[in-house]
Amino acid sequence: MGYTMQETVDAEFDRAVETTVDALGDEGFGVLCDIDVRATFEEKLDREFRQYRILGACNPALAHEGLTEEPGLGTLLPCNVVVYETDDGEVVVSAVDPRELVGIADNEALDSIATEVHDRFERVLTVVADELGTDPEI
Template sequence: MEYTIQAAVAGEFDDVVDETNAALQDEGFGVLCDIDIQATLEEKLGEEFRQYRILGACNPPLAYEGLTEEIELGALLPCNVIVYETDDGDVVVSAVDPERLVGIADNDALDSIATEVTDRFERVLAAVTDQFEPASAA
């Protein structure tokens, strides 16, 4: 089951993270949390893992609109965007598919919000891919 929208690029991991953050900001999202999975797994478990970051993205006006329609929507927020390194050394930027995510709530009043967030995430992915070479597997 597909539950994300994504793009793969050839670039330095930290540069892709920076560009993703900038593109999110350009689309009105703030990053409420930035979880470095690689560092966390090393610290907590002593395990090595690929470069992997989870960015908790939130667009306050859209979040407010959604929470006004569905108070329990907060359990699905913020919308996660992940950036990770593949085995081939490419970098994938992947965002939760907002339409699938809010579909869980089964509230038609959220459909337009989900569409708006999807459109913004697609522009974020386009902005990132515009800045880097295509991934080797693409």
């Protein structure tokens, strides 16, 4: 997918979430919201769904810089990182590619910020994959 960066990891779902949150913290991101999609669908729709968590990640310094350049950027924040189970039971950690996301703003002043966030998300995914291992069947 051109709008995300992702790793399929060899770990239990909850451990993948924990490791991802820790790796985000190490890169200066706080998780502003943690949406348990499975629980929400169960509660609101009375429907079952795979394990799926949306982590709204924000690096305050980079968000401030971006919002200073483009006040409307807030509609694209926080940056989402998701951890989900596939139909085959694999666990995927996926982050939005901020370069793609910010590209729709058509503001060159945001390019360096998007690249910085992209690089940090790449490091997060690398740490998660290194700590948990990648799925050898992928």
